[in-house]
Each structure stands twice: as structure tokens, then as C-alpha cells.
Amino acid sequence: MALGGSGIEQAAGRVVAIGGAERARADGSPILRRFVELTGGARARLVVVATASTDPEPVEIEYVEVLTRLGAGTVRALRLESRQQANSDATVEALSDATGVFFTGGDQTRIANVLGGTRVDSVLHTRLGAGAITVAGTSAGAAMMSGTMIIDSGEDGGISAHSVRTGPGMEFLPGVLIDMHFAERHRLDRLLSAVALYPHELGLGIDEDTAIVAEGGRFEVIGSGAVTVIDAGCANTIRTAEYDGKPLAMIGVCLHVMPAGYTFDLHGRCPSITATPDDDREVA
């Protein structure tokens, strides 16, 4: 659940949230390669969790193979299909010395339902807060990282309180609302609707083959697409009374579309550029 306010205080650890469909290149997937580097490269001890999938085995095999090929020291799959498994000594032991955990795609509610509040949840938060582990995920494995989690689209389209369904997420990156496959599935309406409902949360829409690397209250954008930030903090009026049949109102929302090279200060709610683009034009 959301911590309220900016909620960023707890996000000390390093989180990699990928918008799905991270592509392999001639030199391997740059995003997954970055994950392997961040977790220790040849000394990395990685755990793949495919809980989001109803058919985890082929997904586990694929990611173990890819991460191994990218040079990770050891990679193993950890099958977590029940809360009993997520509370077992064996599972806690399996995560006790991991330098990275990777959540695959599927259905984010499965992750929250199976892992939320379990010993796995506690161990990951403790090790994340201590800087001992990097928590990464793609697609559903990214969506579940926020405090309030976007579950699905609602019955309506457009910008409307009915166009998004939300629930409690895993809080690996509190203070935000993460949506993924963002450009590809036209989810700007949905994320804006979610931010109208939870204006204290910062909306992050992550394109496919694109990721945020978050650490110490900042995140960096990597990959081939962009991250769209929706900040309703500065909005003076937000009305979400559409449940009474009235249209939603939002006045003064701030929006950023940030490709690779941009970083974002989650505390100050402020973007900055790390790489100099060669073709910016300033607008008065």
C-alpha cells in the first residue's frame, strides 16, 4: 500500500523496472546486461521469480539462459506459486545471499497475492533497504513495484475514474504508480486517470525495451523508448467525482516525456539531463 506523501524515504535500495519486451541486440539485451552489471557481473548471484506467470517453467528457463549468457555468476529460478512456499525456510535461504532478483511478466496481481506480506516480501525489503540486493522486474514484474499498483484497465476508456483498476503493490518503489508497455498500448489515459485518483503518487509510464534504474531517490532512464512522468503534485484542482456521473477534472498537471539520458529526482519531482542531446530546442 501507498505510504502517503512522497513516500520515497524507504526507496534506498536499487530497483530496475522494465516496461516489458526488453529486446535482445547483437550484443545482448542492453537493459538485462545493465542488471547483470549492477548485481555484480561474474560475481552476481541472481534469482528469477516467474510468479506472475501461470506457466512459469518456460519463462524461468528463458531468463536463466539469457542472464547466464550475459555473464551473471550464478542464476537460478525460484518457483513461488503459493504463500506457503513464500513463507518457507528454504525460500528465505535461497534469497539470503542473492545480489539480484528478477520478476518476469504475466499478471501483477499474482505477485501481490502470492508474495504480499510473506517472508519473501520481508527479506527482499530488508536486503533492498540495506543495499544488498537489486530488485528488477519486467512488465507485470515492474507494475507490482509501486505502492498503489495499476492492475488493469477499467470498463471506460479516456481519462476517467472508471478507466483504471488499482490495488496494493509490493512497495519496492513507493511513492509512484508504474504502468508499462506504455507507448505501445496507449496507456497515457489510464495512467493519468490513476494519478487523478492517487495524486500524491508520481505516475511513471515505461515504454517497452525501456527501464528506470532507481536508487537513492533518483532514477535514470535507459533503453530505446521513453518514460512518461505525470506529476499532479502541482495541480491545484483534482476532482474525481466521476463515480457520481460527473467528468473528472485536473488543473495544472505536469508531464514529462523522458528518453534515455534523462534522470529524475523523486524527492524534488524534477527531471534533469545526464547526457547532452544534440538537438534540443528551447521553448520560451
Place this chain on the structure above:
Amino acid sequence: MALGGSGIEQAAGRVVAIGGAERARADGSPILRRFVELTGGARARLVVVATASTDPEPVEIEYVEVLTRLGAGTVRALRLESRQQANSDATVEALSDATGVFFTGGDQTRIANVLGGTRVDSVLHTRLGAGAITVAGTSAGAAMMSGTMIIDSGEDGGISAHSVRTGPGMEFLPGVLIDMHFAERHRLDRLLSAVALYPHELGLGIDEDTAIVAEGGRFEVIGSGAVTVIDAGCANTIRTAEYDGKPLAMIGVCLHVMPAGYTFDLHGRCPSITATPDDDREVA
């Protein structure tokens, strides 16, 4: 074409731009009723132009019937299918004493192609500037009113320079980019992309059964949906170099979602509320 800057100086006349699908109610379509009232009610002399449609006759019959039923003094259809017709003495004469003209839906490029630069174009602008006529339109008839006109979606989705096609509009409401069927057809990505390409223009996304009534550098929102305003004026960085294969970047765009009861100052780029909502909550 766009006038550059805010370009609002020429928008002295009264313009009604409807997002399409204006609904009839028990008491008739409230938006069309407003148009009839604005143009003189029982003294209104209205002209319906169905140039956007390839099959204008049924559309003409429908709107003549509806506007007449709503109490307009006289309503006639003016068939304009060629530039010859749009330059004829008879056509100019037909518009010389009209208090309102209504452009129906269809394809906005047909309106621009048939009417752009003709004597009809000149007469309408002259009478609009003099406050003698109200220019209204729905769907394509609204889209064509801006200086730079959104023609169609591009080949890409998402927020991208390739996700929208634009061309010269009729400039009845310069300084803006109008998109319609906005919530219903999920066009926020498209409008944001158009504003990235033309950041001096204010993006207006008009929902179905919703309209703006613009006059004297302000517009009012009426109808059952909302108008989404995208203002890139305050954005410090806009990069649209996606044609070089790089993702688009926009930093600091301002966005408003305004249902009925809101007005917007086109000069100051500032929304205000005319009706007091009973359920606003202020966000710090």
C-alpha cells in the same frame, strides 16, 4: 497555417467547436441548442455546410431538421463540393446575412481542400472578425478550425513524431490544435505528439458531446465530457528528433482536464472555474 506565438489576436469572433456525437436529450441537444441561442434563436439565419462528408445530403437533412426543431429562425444547407462553388457569387450571397454556419463531420481535409483560400473562407473570416457570424462545427468540422490541423493518426502509436499527421487548417480559431472524439478514441498520445511538433500551439482535446464556446480570447467548456488542454509553452525542453530514430522528449508540459463549468484564457494560457464544483479537493 499557424500564425506563430499565441496567434489568438484574430480570434475575435465566436467559434463553437464540438468533439463529435453531440447527443439529443429529451429537451434537444444542449450543445446545438446553445448554438441556436448564440446565433439569434428565432431570428437566427443558419447555414449547414456538409463539405466534410462524401455523402452530404442525409447529413444536411438531419442538421437542418434538428436546428429548425431547436427554434432557429431559418436553416438552409449550402452544398459546397468544389472550389468553383466556394468562389461563386451565389455562395457568397448565401453567407452574406447568415448569423451562424455549422460544419458537419466527415473528413477535415475535404473542408480545407475545398474551402481554403476561397471567397467563402474570406467571407467567413471577415464576418467572424466583425462579430456578425458564429462559426460552429462538429468532429471534422471542429478539427479544421485550428491553424495547424490534425489530419489523422500516423503509422506509430504512442507519443512520437510519427503518431500524428498534420496540415493547414482553416484558422477560425488560430493558436490551437484541436482533436476530437478525444476520450472515446484515446487520442491523448496523438495530441501530445502534435503539440511536441508545434509547441507554440495549445492542444485542445474535445470529448464527444462536449464543446468549447470561444470568444474574445477565452473559451468555455459545455457538454457532458471534458476538454483536455496540453500547454507546452512552459516546457523547457522539447525534442522531436524522432525522425532521426531517437525518442521524443518533452520536459515540463502542463495539462488540464476541464469539464463543463471551466473557462480558459487563451492569452494567459490559464484555466479558471465559472461554476463552483461541489466536490473539489485541493491538492498541496
